[in-house]
Amino acid sequence: MQTRVVGVSVPRKEGPAKLTGQARYIDDLSLPGMIFGATVRSTIARGAIEEIGFGEGIPWHEFTIVTAKDIPGRNVISLIMDDQPCLADGMVNHPEEPILLLAHPDRHELAAAVAAVKITYKPAPSIHSIEESERREHIIWGKDNIFKSYRMEKGDVDQAWKDAAWMVEGEYSTGAQEQLYIEPNGVIAQAGSTTGLTIWGSMQCPFYVHKALVALTGLPGESIRVIQAETGGAFGGKEEYPSMLAAHASLLAMKSGRPVKIIYDRMEDMAATTKRHPSRTRHRTAISADGKLLAAEIDFATDGGAYATLSSTVLSRGTIHAGGPYYWPNIRVNAKAYATNTPPHGAFRGFGAPQSLFALERHMDHIAKTIGLAPDEFRRRNLLHQGMTTATSQVINEPIVMDQMLDRALDLTDYHAKVKQFAAHNLTSSKKKGIGIGAFLHGAGFTGSGERYLNALVGLEATAAGGLRVLVSSTEFGQGTNTILCQIAAETLGLEYDDVSMAPVDTSISPNSGPTVASRTAMIIGRIVQTAALKMRQTLIDSGLLEPSGGREQFLAACQAYRKQFGELQSFSRYEAAPNIFWNDELYSGEAYGAYAWAVYMAEVTVDITTYSVTIDDFVALQEIGKVIHPVLASGQIEGGVAQGIGYALYEKVVWKDGRMINNQMTNYIMPTAEDIPPIRVYFEEVPYQYGPYGAKGIGELPMDGPAPAIINAVVQATGIEFNSIPLLPEDIFRAMTAEPERPAESLETALAAKGSQ
Amino acid sequence: MRSRPSEYELVAPGKLSTVLDLLAKEPGVWMPIAGGTELMVQYGAGRLPARKLVSLWGLPELRGIESTAHEVLIGAGCTYTDLRKDPVVAREFPLLVQAASWTGSIANQNRGTLGGNIVNASPAADSLPALMVYEAELLLTSARGTRRIPYVEFHTGYKQTKLAVDEIISAIALQPRFSGYHGYSRKVGTRNAQAIAKLCLAGLGKISGAQIDDVRLAIGSMAVTPVRLRRTEEVLLAQPYSAVLMSEARQALESEVAPIDDIRSSALYRLHVAGNLLQEFVEGLFA
């Protein structure tokens, strides 16, 4: 289908404001009489609060002080399991846990005041790793330290081993990763007896904040209003955390009677807020004599930190993606999210899938090496095709172009020639070269019945100025929400891109279209924008004000006529599940997602043996995403995600001490600069998804899944050493390359040749 | 921002003599601040101990590069950008210019000063090994006058120097006699830009026939101060290249340094990679 506006790289809606410094982020906003808030946090990982003292030299009478006692409703940040307190009351369970809040008119007075609050604790034993949590020597959450567990099963794994020619095991781990949005978290809260509670903030999900404040304050929903300010990056790091910040600012605003602004500085933001869940994955795989995957037993564990927050849903996505883009006749995944005494881990682009897919794609290379197949050939023999079932027994009805993308990737990188060339080169050079593959998929939208549960509502409204505006709670934070939703509305109605704008995201006017997460905005919300648009058009036709054949001018004129006659013209539409989406939560099987995006990424690296550092010389990213709504924005998503994936693989190590991040400064938490990112070559394929707007599927998180395994696979090829843990730093490569050679890992691989199934 | 601006005094007299008088009148009270790329980071983090500061920024007496008959005098207030732009420094002291290009970012190079970097005395500072191999001299100036000391004697311990409480570094003196030398410098950082060095090696050498005629080596981030590797130089001097020589040189290097495990790297990695850089230098020398 030819499109006029969709598929075109129109100017970003809020671009000029951002380019001229006119865009107003939360710290750019001020209210009359506004004061500033700060948080006093736990310095221990676990224990009882014995005493809170207020030190000398601070004019405490000038401060508003809030403790858990000041919470009118429930002391909880309501999300899923409601186990996380807003303020610690008696017990602390992680370093940096908020205990007390302070506010003062002079922003500069706060740091000294925070430092002057002296808290004494009675420490209790704390745990800081998945292994410690599993051992259950100390129970820190629930009965068994487990926030959530899943068992996902297909076929009959136990009987499949006997047909295996090979059985290959491996263990893989990933570290925490800080989202590092360049704009730290911030909020302003204003409380009034007549005006209710109003929140402005840097956030992804205003209705999450709204729900949390209802629980915290006990106020009726109508008297709480949450407004998204221009948001400087989020990546999941502002999915649930803003609820905590809004709760804090609200309590201070209610107690002081003044608007309160809280902005985290970088050190606080890094130490106290959420990060990507660390993970450990164990694979045990049965492979047939002709290199086909027969069965997998996968043990997937994540470290959720001290409170449940989003750990159950991260675990869910990681579980469902654990089998990757391959056909598994039999597969079993046992997944658990563990509690530790660390600030709770949370959402970060990919949301469990980068963890389980890293393990899988490393394991695929490991299997290939063990059984003597080239990494590309082994993958090729096992890729899913149209009509086959995924690990959750979902039939993929649409064409899958993974084979073609693999071919193209190999061609674009000159893979086979290079593998040969590098093998010879590496014998004598101190600059070892390698090339690695990452093949993967990413489901768009909330899992299973999640979208039905969210029941997203989207609106479209004719404005007095003569155009239309889109009403959603979907937020812009750089990924292009504003732009693509306007493109879709304009395309659907035969309008120009400039005829459509976005209403501000404000819970008092925006319908709840759900959170801006899970790669759902283009595919799910975009689709509902279409249906709302078509509904509006039908309303005008039914009213007699628009001929069915009417074009742009007639449409816009009809809108004005309708408004004149009826006062306003609004059209709302709700999510409608595509037919035949059935998800069984008990068995964890069925249609997990309406659609998947598919991808093959390739990384070419040099490992310099003088310094053991890795340079990426070339990166190729191929993906099939249904329909490219905006080529520049779509490429931008891929390039940005690849850069974050490079950080995840090679640079971004969180250094922990007793559960606290100690490298919580940008100088010591290493994110790639302009001098570290290789040229990234991006290519799109399009297999239109019937239920996506113009065929579009979600892409926001996809690019996070592929880079780490592709890069590490390349490093493994370059060095001959099996690296199974990220981030992989030069010090790790050095240690492995200079260690005493270990005995061949017979315990890890067992050739079942004796079984005679050749 | 974790400091209260109202607690700090900062004065900018605009004339070096006035600054020196202030330092003489109230020794140990006023902390000189040049470009602020180090002190303002501490200040922002709420960790600046001093409460009274005197600005050296822009003092004309400190910002100039002068060539006399037998030396080049670099004003201590010269920024890293000044160093990179100066044709004499580029020609005679390329290792210093290279180190300047590695220091922080362009914005930080526009404000960071050579004098400030030396006084801050971080063992990880990129330009200090280069200054050591060029055998720089520091001009230490106070109201009492100016004295010179060899830079290699300046550091006495971790962030401790021979600077008296009433003194500032006014200039760095370098002799332009190394143009016939093979120069080497390599920094190993956590990434390609804006990285604090895990280690940084600077070397100058000269071959005569098949032997090393002269060699100078200095290394950063391998001890509490930057280190001039005299024992390693001794091992290498007047020797032809051989695998045994390299092995002995590596051992000598290891004996002269005391790297640690820290937030950026490990002692073992630093030691091993330092040996690799040394090897790279020596091989380059003989190539």
Next chain:
Amino acid sequence: MSKRDVSLTVNGTAYTVSVYPMERLLDVLRAKIGLTGTKEGCGEGECGSCSVLMNGELVNSCLVPVLQAEGATLCTIEGLAGENGLHPVQQAFLKCGGAQCGICTPGMVMATVHLLNNNPKPTLEQIREGLGGNLCRCTGYTRIFDAVAAAAGTRR
């Protein structure tokens, strides 16, 4: 300690502000003068979101005590667009997708202006170095490099 008057010119307008000498130039620009286009991303001179031109030189304003800006001529993001519209660098960023969330953008644009002022036809390596002090978490830098090259007329 007492405040004192500091005079500086920002985007062509002369200001005299009553400030503590150790107030950060960043805070004076944002809170005193009301130019909120310059951002704080880290407060430690690493991210470059606070970069401005001071006497034509790119500096991290979070590391400049306002007293050291006495008498200086400053240019911030708000000072770039003219009466005829966006500055060529701003236009190039808009066209090439060089801004996503926009928080690093003011600093990134100032760094680009500074680079092109000093080196009108930079190579890709020089672009990388010129922007090495400006961190972007959204774009992966690729389209920022395109934007700089487009503004320089050296588009590959």
